[in-house]
Amino acid sequence: MTWRKRFLRIPHIWFLALLLIQLLPDAKEGDYYPVYVIGSAVILELFYLLVSLFSRKKETISETGKLLSVVEILVLLWVLFGPKLDRLNAKMFPAPGIVFHQFIEDTQPLLAAVWISFRTILEGFLLALVIAVPMGLILGWFKAVRSTASYVVRFVSAIPPIVYIPYAIALFPSMNAAKVFIIFVASYWPILSGTMTGVVNIDRGILDSARALGVGHLSMLLHVILPGALPYIFNGMNQGLGISFILLTSAEMIAADPTNPGLGFYIWNYSNFANYKRVIPAIIVLGITICLISFVIKKIQDLLLRWRAPV
Amino acid sequence: MSKIEIRNISMDYVEKNTRFTALQNVSLTIEKGEFVSLLGSSGCGKSTLLSILEGLRSPVEGEVYIDGERVTGPGKNRAVVFQNYSLFPWMTAKKNVVYGIEQTARTLSRQERQARAEKFLQKVELTDYQNKFPLQLSGGQQQRVAIARALAMDTEILLMDEPFGALDPRTRVSLQKLLLSLWRSEEGEKKTVVFVTHDVDEAIYLSDRIIVMQPNPGRIYREVHVPFPRPRDHDALIGTKEYQQFRSELVELFYHSDLAEEVVG
Numbered sequence: 001m002t003w004r005k006r007f008l009r010i011p012h013i014w015f016l017a018l019l020l021i022q023l024l025p026d027a028k029e030g031d032y033y034p035v036y037v038i039g040s041a042v043i044l045e046l047f048y049l050l051v052s053l054f055s056r057k058k059e060t061i062s063e064t065g066k067l068l069s070v071v072e073i074l075v076l077l078w079v080l081f082g083p084k085l086d087r088l089n090a091k092m093f094p095a096p097g098i099v100f101h102q103f104i105e106d107t108q109p110l111l112a113a114v115w116i117s118f119r120t121i122l123e124g125f126l127l128a129l130v131i132a133v134p135m136g137l138i139l140g141w142f143k144a145v146r147s148t149a150s151y152v153v154r155f156v157s158a159i160p161p162i163v164y165i166p167y168a169i170a171l172f173p174s175m176n177a178a179k180v181f182i183i184f185v186a187s188y189w190p191i192l193s194g195t196m197t198g199v200v201n202i203d204r205g206i207l208d209s210a211r212a213l214g215v216g217h218l219s220m221l222l223h224v225i226l227p228g229a230l231p232y233i234f235n236g237m238n239q240g241l242g243i244s245f246i247l248l249t250s251a252e253m254i255a256a257d258p259t260n261p262g263l264g265f266y267i268w269n270y271s272n273f274a275n276y277k278r279v280i281p282a283i284i285v286l287g288i289t290i291c292l293i294s295f296v297i298k299k300i301q302d303l304l305l306r307w308r309a310p311v
Numbered sequence: 312m313s314k315i316e317i318r319n320i321s322m323d324y325v326e327k328n329t330r331f332t333a334l335q336n337v338s339l340t341i342e343k344g345e346f347v348s349l350l351g352s353s354g355c356g357k358s359t360l361l362s363i364l365e366g367l368r369s370p371v372e373g374e375v376y377i378d379g380e381r382v383t384g385p386g387k388n389r390a391v392v393f394q395n396y397s398l399f400p401w402m403t404a405k406k407n408v409v410y411g412i413e414q415t416a417r418t419l420s421r422q423e424r425q426a427r428a429e430k431f432l433q434k435v436e437l438t439d440y441q442n443k444f445p446l447q448l449s450g451g452q453q454q455r456v457a458i459a460r461a462l463a464m465d466t467e468i469l470l471m472d473e474p475f476g477a478l479d480p481r482t483r484v485s486l487q488k489l490l491l492s493l494w495r496s497e498e499g500e501k502k503t504v505v506f507v508t509h510d511v512d513e514a515i516y517l518s519d520r521i522i523v524m525q526p527n528p529g530r531i532y533r534e535v536h537v538p539f540p541r542p543r544d545h546d547a548l549i550g551t552k553e554y555q556q557f558r559s560e561l562v563e564l565f566y567h568s569d570l571a572e573e574v575v576g
Contacts, residue, residue, distance in 0.1 A: 205396030212365050212391040213414045213464075223410065228402040307401045307444040 013282025014072035027086035033097030117262035124183025157189035187240030194236020198229025320373035332528035356529020390461035525568035
């Protein structure tokens with residue numbers, strides 16, 4: 001790649017614009033922490049320069065650039081309509097510098113909240129996975145129970161799991177257990193039904209081939225049916241995970257537990273105090289956390305299902 | 312005692328409330344080390360007959376005996392190659408072969424199984440592809456893996472259900488040659504092979520004996536011994552006058568077996 005192709009790119013203009021916009025006078029007196037905006041812009045720019053310098057593929061550079069452009073344009077508009085023109089409600093949308101500053105101030109409690117939410121999801125989700133997959137394999141495999149089970153699953157999974165929140169709070173000794181249970185229920189049904197669908201959809205020919213080999217029951221389950229159903233199991237897992245994220249934040253808001261404040265509680269709590277400069281960082285962190293978890297699951301999925309894509 | 316004895320088998324299907332006879336009173340004996348082809352057009356029950364030998368289906372009437380023992384399900388004395396789907400797509404070529412070996416040779420150690428799988432993949436010239444998944448291989452390569460697995464399982468009987476049916480003609484012939492040379496060159500006693508096909512040339516080149524089947528209901532029409540001595544040189548053989556003569560007789564039988572269907576149906 002030529003020097004020009006690497007470094008002569010549009011996102012650098014947004015970076016410069018972010019610096020230059022600080023030269024405009026603020027609409028109202030006040031400390032808007034412009035240093036934090038400049039600092040964030042510099043960090044993004046440095047990151048982009050590193051990618052431009054070391055990336056081997058042109059696509060990586062341009063994709064990263066487009067993504068950074070979106071962020072930079074958003075911040076640019078935020079600065080422009082916030083402190084510079086005073087068109088945004090300063091209470092609901094505090095200036096980006098103020099938010100970024102608060103972000104840094106609150107790193108400690110934010111990370112603690114992320115960890116608590118993450119642990120709740122992980123516990124509920126893994127529990128669901130460990131129980132739903134074997135059950136789905138068995139229910140899907142035995143014809144006698146398959147159709148009855150699929151009616152039950154269809155009925156139960158049609159119920160929005162949010163209705164279980166009051167029950168869970170009443171039934172479980174601790175809020176934490178209630179939340180784990182809700183995540184468990186939310187992800188259990190999609191994983192179970194995904195697994196059953198997966199088993200039913202395994203090619204008859206492949207099952208015949210396994211039978212003809214004289215494969216034993218356990219090996220049939222572990223080496224044939226489980227991997228055969230895996231694509232659908234991942235579908236169920238992704239669905240379950242999506243619902244879990246929604247439910248976790250709801251559960252944390254409803255089952256408010258100040259001793260164990262997850263991200264949902266954190267957002268809820270500061271919203272109640274109209275402390276939006278602390279709400280916005282939490283929302284951003286929540287988004288990033290969910291993206292990261294989904295990314296990790298996607299990577300695991302690609303690895304375990306690599307046999308599906310001809311190379 | 313014959314290796315395989317099929318006694319008066321009948322087989323029914325019920326499809327959309329209509330009973331349909333797939334096989335009617337089929338009897339056949341196959342000797343040890345024999346290469347027998349079941350030849351017929353679609354619907355003659357040749358694949359159904361093979362699946363009964365595999366133990367995947369049970370006949371409505373009649374029995375199958377292998378070495379004098381009645382067949383009630385799949386067994387460790389038989390290896391199968393299907394037209395498609397023989398291999399597990401989530402296992403690499405080598406893992407597929409190893410998995411097959413694990414089913415019949417439980418006493419082998421891990422290393423021995425690995426070594427055996429590698430040896431058979433080498434025989435089908437796929438050493439460089441052993442870590443590929445089936446979907447990363449061509450149709451011909453996949454069938455070579457399936458053959459390697461079937462042979463590596465070291466069973467006395469090899470059942471093949473139109474294994475080359477989905478391949479292009481060139482690949483097809485090269486796999487026929489490979490199969491025959493592997494079958495002949497194996498150490499110890501030769502395997503008994505039952506091979507289902509609708510390809511006349513394939514049946515002649517491979518078999519000792521050809522069972523021509525006819526449809527509606529599926530049954531045996533004629534039985535023909537292939538007179539050409541082994542080893543057979545494919546390219547030289549198909550050029551001879553004797554081959555052409557034999558082939559045209561067989562084609563005529565094949566044609567008549569189908570014609571009979573139209574009369575009956």
